[in-house]
Amino acid sequence: MGKIKNLLRNKWVGFTLAALLYTLWFVVWTGNLWLVLGLPVIFDLYITKFFYRYVWSHNVKMCQRSKTYRTVYEWVNAIIFATVVATLVHLFIFQMYVIPTSSMERTLLIGDYLYVSKVAYGPQMPNTPLSFPFVHHTMPFSQTKKSFSEAIKWPYHRLKGLKPIRRNDVVVFNFPAGDTVLLENQNVTYYDTLRSFEESFGKEEGRKRLNEKYTVISRPVDKRENYIKRCVGLPGDSLEVRNGKVWVNGEPQEAIPGLQYNYVVQTSAPFTQYAIDNLGIREYSGYGSGYYMNLTDELAEKVRGLSNVISVNRYIYTPNDEVFPQWGTPRWSQDNYGPIWIPQKGATVQLTAENLPLYRRIIDAMDMGETNYLILLAADTYDVPYKGRDDETFSEGSDTVYKYFVCSVCPVKAPTLELKYSSEDSGFHSASTGHIALAPELGFLFPAFDDRAANIYNALFYSKNAAEFHQEVIDAVFRTEPPMSAEEQKNVFGTALGDTLQKECSYDVVQSVHEQLRERIAEHKESHDPEVLTLSIREVGDVLTNSGVSEEKAEAFQQECRRQYGEDVTLNPKNIIDSGKFQITTPEVKIAVAPEYSHMIEARVIDGRRYILIPADEGVEINGIGVNIPNPQRAEETEHEKP
Numbered sequence: 001m002g003k004i005k006n007l008l009r010n011k012w013v014g015f016t017l018a019a020l021l022y023t024l025w026f027v028v029w030t031g032n033l034w035l036v037l038g039l040p041v042i043f044d045l046y047i048t049k050f051f052y053r054y055v056w057s058h059n060v061k062m063c064q065r066s067k068t069y070r071t072v073y074e075w076v077n078a079i080i081f082a083t084v085v086a087t088l089v090h091l092f093i094f095q096m097y098v099i100p101t102s103s104m105e106r107t108l109l110i111g112d113y114l115y116v117s118k119v120a121y122g123p124q125m126p127n128t129p130l131s132f133p134f135v136h137h138t139m140p141f142s143q144t145k146k147s148f149s150e151a152i153k154w155p156y157h158r159l160k161g162l163k164p165i166r167r168n169d170v171v172v173f174n175f176p177a178g179d180t181v182l183l184e185n186q187n188v189t190y191y192d193t194l195r196s197f198e199e200s201f202g203k204e205e206g207r208k209r210l211n212e213k214y215t216v217i218s219r220p221v222d223k224r225e226n227y228i229k230r231c232v233g234l235p236g237d238s239l240e241v242r243n244g245k246v247w248v249n250g251e252p253q254e255a256i257p258g259l260q261y262n263y264v265v266q267t268s269a270p271f272t273q274y275a276i277d278n279l280g281i282r283e284y285s286g287y288g289s290g291y292y293m294n295l296t297d298e299l300a301e302k303v304r305g306l307s308n309v310i311s312v313n314r315y316i317y318t319p320n321d322e323v324f325p326q327w328g329t330p331r332w333s334q335d336n337y338g339p340i341w342i343p344q345k346g347a348t349v350q351l352t353a354e355n356l357p358l359y360r361r362i363i364d365a366m367d368m369g370e371t372n373y374l375i376l377l378a379a380d381t382y383d384v385p386y387k388g389r390d391d392e393t394f395s396e397g398s399d400t401v402y403k404y405f406v407c408s409v410c411p412v413k414a415p416t417l418e419l420k421y422s423s424e425d426s427g428f429h430s431a432s433t434g435h436i437a438l439a440p441e442l443g444f445l446f447p448a449f450d451d452r453a454a455n456i457y458n459a460l461f462y463s464k465n466a467a468e469f470h471q472e473v474i475d476a477v478f479r480t481e482p483p484m485s486a487e488e489q490k491n492v493f494g495t496a497l498g499d500t501l502q503k504e505c506s507y508d509v510v511q512s513v514h515e516q517l518r519e520r521i522a523e524h525k526e527s528h529d530p531e532v533l534t535l536s537i538r539e540v541g542d543v544l545t546n547s548g549v550s551e552e553k554a555e556a557f558q559q560e561c562r563r564q565y566g567e568d569v570t571l572n573p574k575n576i577i578d579s580g581k582f583q584i585t586t587p588e589v590k591i592a593v594a595p596e597y598s599h600m601i602e603a604r605v606i607d608g609r610r611y612i613l614i615p616a617d618e619g620v621e622i623n624g625i626g627v628n629i630p631n632p633q634r635a636e637e638t639e640h641e642k643p
Helices: 004-011 011-029 033-048 049-065 065-094 189-201 203-213 272-278 298-304 355-364 473-478 486-504 507-527 536-544 551-565 593-600 632-641
Strands: 094-098 113-117 170-174 179-183 216-218 226-230 239-244 245-248 261-267 284-287 290-295 309-315 336-341 372-383 401-413 415-420 427-432 442-446 449-450 453-455 460-463 583-585 591-594 602-606 609-613
Touching: 011 033, 033 049, 049 065, 065 094, 065 355, 113 261, 179 189, 189 203, 189 583, 203 486, 290 298, 298 309, 401 453, 486 507, 486 551, 507 536, 507 593, 536 551, 583 593, 591 593
Parallel strands: none
Antiparallel strands: 094 113, 170 226, 179 216, 239 245, 239 336, 261 290, 261 309, 284 290, 372 401, 401 442, 415 427, 442 460, 449 453, 583 591, 602 609
């Protein structure tokens, strides 16, 4: 036993053990080679003792000379030691969280303390190691001042854990949409607010107004809000919600104790607060004869058995645009969602027009860092098909052949390791996927093809992100200014209407313009004409005069369009109006209807006040509840009929 003690007291043995433990924990486990710089510090503590001889010994002498110094030093030393130890435990072992909301009611209640094991799934290395201890993203007693510095910024990295995440595990994660925050209003997400501003004021103007009203900041991953939820889907799973119940891979999820649903409760008499508390109902809204309550199935049966309860029915959300991915036309709701496939590591997703909204956020927000690109340049010929009198197309017999070349710039995905089966030795071996060229980010075709002919004065330019023109490529290749985007064309059209028509820019005029342009789009689609539908500035002016605009105002509009778009430009109606929706916005209310029903909305002046009227004869619902709108005239006639 004595020999072991003497061995452990040896400075070289102590240094070896400390260095080995430090290397395994802080270098190998974290994968951060910068932490190797800590080994010289350990070497000095055990071997050279330079710091002890020239700094520590001086500190000991100061403590012997001054009692006050010794007291201050002991307190500072204890605080620093406790802070360092607590920070390491906080980062690598476990952390305590407080339940802030009621989303996990019956399982976790508001105010509950949750101790989370960091070693279970693997600790997350801090992206911003320079931060104030024991706080999240803001300084104490402040809602806006950052508690961290981005002078040192590490990439996202999660360490190896003891076990994988299993279905129905309660997990803590950083809210993905918390990468961008409105400092003055952190209770709402930046992206929902941005969509609201863009719908009200247009894309560019909406973003401008949002930035003027709020302070917009970005946060690294580790400083985003902490969310506590239950994991119901794993990589490779197909997830779906049917009438509020979760289905995984086509099978209903096993029942979770305490699961609550939203119910609509109709009563003949109001609930007392005593009755609500006695039932154990924690979340509800409403009063009088109607309530919305979050209830378990067992609790719903108890409520249904009360004497003053008329009905208890599950509330099922109808399709709306409040759920991801905000389709153009609402398809999903909080109670009927998906199915969606959760990508697993190494899987390849085939992007289509149908599934692109699901992955667009990932594509737009992902930081690819330094990316390699594959530039493809090909030259070929195009044999214009011969079209007979009956519009039948013939691939042979054409005497018109055009030469062209096409260029595409594709990001390259780095190789990944995978297992490959070998029939020679009946075993699996590691293999590489090799570099994979992804879909092009940009490209161009020269010359462009207009009216079944090659236009050597134009090129067709492509960008995956319609808002990103890659001006540096346009400057280097074409040496010209890019054309207006569809969004810019629409904004110019709307501004020109308002500025030139002024008082004549009435509801009826704008409605008529939209209906005429949509009719042109529909007719062109039905004709199956391969050429793009275009209108001259004069033809757009005729649309205005047909809508009741005076010739003077219509001419002023055309002059403004020529000034903004160019003299001989032609416009695609799809680029100057939103043919997929008809939306009316006031400072307080937003009304959206299908374009084919826009004629049902009228503008009226009643008793000197302006109104937007919508027919509501039948089928009217408020939050999913059918309502009856009384007809005063019919009621009056009924009264007159009484004897």
